[in-house]
Amino acid sequence: MTTPKSPLPPASSPVPRPPSREAPGPAASRPPAVVELRGATKSYPGGVHALRGVDLTVHEGEMLAVVGPSGSGKSTMLQIMGTLDKPTTGTVEVAGYDVGALSDAQLSALRARHIGFVFQHFHLAAGRDAVDNVADGLLYAGVSPRERRARAREALARVRLDHRYSHTPSELSGGEKQRVAIARALVGGPRLLLADEPTGALDTASGEIVMELLHELHAAGTTVCVITHDNEIADSLPRRVRFRDGEIVSDTSSERAVSR
Template identity: 90%
Template sequence: MTVSSDAVIELRDATKSYPGGVHALRRVNLTVEEGELLAVVGPSGSGKSTMLNVMGTLDKPTTGTVRVAGYDVSELSDSRLSALRARHIGFVFQHFHLAAGRDAVDNVADGLLYAGVPLKERRTRAREALAKVRLDHRCSHTPNELSGGEKQRVAIARALVGDPRLLLADEPTGALDTASGEIVMELLHELNASGTTICVITHDNEIADSLPRRVRFKDGEIVSDTRSGARSASCTEEVGS
């Protein structure tokens, strides 16, 4: 199969249904292009968490098509899908999921465990990733020695260490105080400016409004898709297409 696409993620008529007539996603159409910084925003129960799972290939749609880096995920075996996910997608979660008793370097290096990278190189790349998130001075610290904001930055470094095309950040400031949350969002802007494609899943309209693109969900559907600046019109045309 030949793959050539500037799109990192493409969803076409993606639906996710559950027994009992529950439709978490309803014919969703969305394209995320290389280098974008966007929010998927909506209240609890709107479908944004299901959207995260589908975009991250953690779950497959009931109907419709999902492509990651041009590959139709429905055509991939579980092993190939896992390899695609490991190569192209990094995940950041609200509650960090760091291993207690392991320092920042080893927590970040664990992001390369299944990539066949030797331990020495894993640790070297982990230190480089920690420097990107401005934590090179905290490499030897364990999670209990780090603040909440620092833990989230370690988690971001772990997501980045494999150099993914897309970073999916699920409520990245949800467990942080305001000041730490602002630092994390500033960091995500910096990472995007250096070329990382980032999608932030959030219920927080203030965070969403600070990003260049806002994809708003309600009842499993995209109700608006807008960009700051001149590209907003071309973006909103895709809603409901």
């Protein structure tokens, strides 16, 4: 497996997908990896070890949960997988690019092209309507304001909010706010959607709508990773990666069952 040697172009330029780097044989027929962690650790001053030698591969088109209790390391995993932080040791590759070899500008371009984020508390701009909030997801993609708004409307329609274009966050329910956040994450066409406790701030009915939407997006081809402490949500997804004390303790799916 060889990491692409060409530098990552600016976010406003097309980013060519690196060639498939699977080994010959049966594995070569698998979809390409979107994220690969090899021996990834993350340590902080005071002897805190948030990740301890994590190996994980997420293939294009998968839907999985990273699940564990508070303090298990799953939030650190989100930061690492999303290139918001780098590991202390080990390697992380996203879309075939070695995160450790990229500058801050190149990491920003990588995120803009390949990763969408959905957070528990929405992070929507107050006073801006749904279209503008979603269009902000394209600020660093070199797209004109008119095109940004057109794509934002399309993304909102995709999450069934075309009747809420002109509404500000204060005029939306919690579930609608989360759907706006999902539309913002999707507007750039990312290969990977990282959802951090996407139902944590919602009532049960709204949470079910959000999870149904994530399943629909996965069925349409988006790779979806849900970070959660909710075992019920995790068990509803095709693959479950369970964390405890900074380590993966089990990785199960309909195709395989690996326990450590």
